Amino acid sequence: MPSTRLGTLLGNAVRQQRHLRELTQCELAESAGISQAAVARIESGSRAPSIAVLEALFAAMDVQMVVEVEPLDAHLDARIDELAARPITERIDELGLDRTLDRLTDFPQVITGSTAALLQGAPVPVDALEIALRWQDSKRFTGWLQANYGQRWNARWGEFGGVWLEPEEPGEHRWSTKWGEIRATMCDELPETIEVRHGGRDYRVVPLVELELTEPRAADLLRRYRARQLASGS
Structure with missing residues (x-):
């Protein structure tokens, strides 16, 4: 699936939070109950994750998403x-x-x-x-x-x-x-x-x-x- 801007932003957010906590993709995946390959695809923006998966990933890092809208770009x-x-x-x-x-x-x-x-x-x-x-x-x-x-x-x-x-x-x-x-x-x-x-x-x-x-x-x-x-x- 081609990357989208939103998918890229979400992937960047997951990767940034993971790096701040000095976690490997395997460690985050285990805590969130998904595979390491899924984490890699989400971080690269090549997979559009479900809301449930995103919530599980962020909860595993003790943070939560805040959704806002703004004019394009x-x-x-x-x-x-x-x-x-x-x-x-x-x-x-x-x-x-x-x-x-x-x-x-x-x-x-x-x-x-x-x-x-x-x-x-x-x-x-x-x-x-x-x-x-x-x-x-x-x-x-x-x-x-x-x-x-x-x-x-x-x-x-x-x-x-x-x-x-x-x-x-x-x-x-x-x-x-x-x-x-x-x-x-x-x-x-x-x-x-x-x-x-x-x-x-x-x-x-x-x-x-x-x-x-x-x-x-x-x-x-x-x-x-x-x-x-x-x-x-x-």
Whole structure:
């Protein structure tokens, strides 16, 4: 069954509460009286759970659901408005961007995706460093991941780990590391970049106009931001 936004939100909530309590999927499943495979499918958003199953999962973690309604994607609009009011340097620090970049010195890369949009002033949500990386540097990147406790996103189980690190292996190009989450766009040659400067540091980023052509996730956020600007007369 394809993932839905609500299924993804519910799965994220279950996974977040489980992580806060340092429970494994097996431990939560046993407490809730369901299988570990069912927990994995719920957390990944690939299974729409019944209300009874959700209540059992949350009760096993001593919490309960609160249901509200809001205009479609109002949460995203509110997030964009909040980010627009904050300095870029503060958001860079919150992401730990400089800390991660200081350690990515084993191979060339450039900043792309929503991270590049952030550095060019767009108030779009960013939860990971997004880079463009050449296929020819894949082995060096894999070595870096191994040295920095990298784990690759496992879409089947809805969490990091349990799959091969190498970008050549099937799966989403998304890894957790000791320095934060990294998402990679693999390419034959690095895209053209511009330089932006914040807090005394220069960053090589893919320009916004190129992001809108090549990065669907960033493009959707940028279009939403611009639509809100037009609506407000900014």
